[in-house]
Amino acid sequence: MLIALMDGRALTATELAGLAGITKQTASSHLAKLVDGEVLTVEAQGRHRYFRLSGPHVADLIEALMVFSSDAVPPLRIGPRDPSLRKARICYDHLAGEMGVRLFERMQADRWLQDDLTVTERGNDKLAEIGLDFRDLPPRNRPLCRACLDWSQRRQHLAGRLGKAILERLLAQAWARRLPDSRIVSFSPEGERRFNGWLG
Template sequence: MREGPDIATLAAAIGDTARAGMLDALMSGLALSAGELAREAGITPPTASTHLAHLRDLGIVVMAVQGRHRYFRLAGAPVAEAIESLMGTAARLGRLRTRPGPRDAALRRARICYDHLAGKAGTDLFDTLASAAHLAFGPDGLVLTPSGFGAFAAEGVDVAGLDTRSRPVCRACLDWSERRDHLAGALGAAVLRMVVARDWARREPDSRAIGFTPNGQRLWSGFLDRLAQPAGNIAAVRSTG
């Protein structure tokens, strides 16, 4: 018998069409009920409950009980990152579903991917940081340079204080709609929290799309302009975590 991680069981669980649809819905970062997930997957609530029990047994989702209601969410950032990587790989290989509708353009402009920005807003952020040499690729992956630490500190983002116990400070992830990298990791999550806290953008109802207000778009553009300043010191430092 071979030793090592059993990826076949996890792949089979994620690969089921209905379960994949529910996991995609949970990439919104919200806790959803079995009924809501059933509608997302196009299946009946009892069938959804069976699927969710299987995902819980494997540690892919967790359940929270609030009164008579039960809500489900992804079991943390590592699970979300694995699903996000699969989504990016599927996009790169041309394995895309066709979902025409009025929200498509909004999702491509800016959306929430578990806990960070994706879509054009996310890739614009990544491109800005890379062009200014605030990001660099080291032996262990993507790292924030000293100038990057300084740039975010100037914007009030405490990079040193980020919770990196289960994830790196920054991580590049291929965006399925833009086919370019967006910024994930603890720093990507911190940027999304900042955008929401400052009311630059708001989540659209019943959607992963996040819409920038006119003033918020102006402030976001100014934020990117400031981050675009060239790095004075491009020596990379390893991110913690």
């Protein structure tokens, strides 16, 4: 059920039960405990109650735990079987998978980011190429840049306000799109070419 909420959506107990393959009563019992533990928040609208992750820190924790859960089973390869999900997906509100890891590694290798994950002048120039100025991002109780362990790649991708803003720009420029009812981020061939060109 928690994995189903990793894309930032809010879902009902019935929807979550169906996704998990359990009864609504079992789902409701687990959901109540997760709300009590502040893992989830619940919002009532009309006769429906919608559950969502209580914040990006929970998504990051789930990603990290998925690394260990895949260690418990000896698969031949790590991460999801669906190659599209391995390639690019939403992790709460930022880009994950191979594309997200490649972005973060390039940002570090080419010194877009300092070791403490502050944006350098070079980083600001590269972000400007896609119409982003990190100084314009609204301040929130959330870091600008933070590393998030990618459970399918076992390496880190970029989270935080900048990670969210970059994904929003990729979608706004139609380099990629979110598939409906899925965490998959699908890059068009032209979008992937532009993304790779931007990374250099």
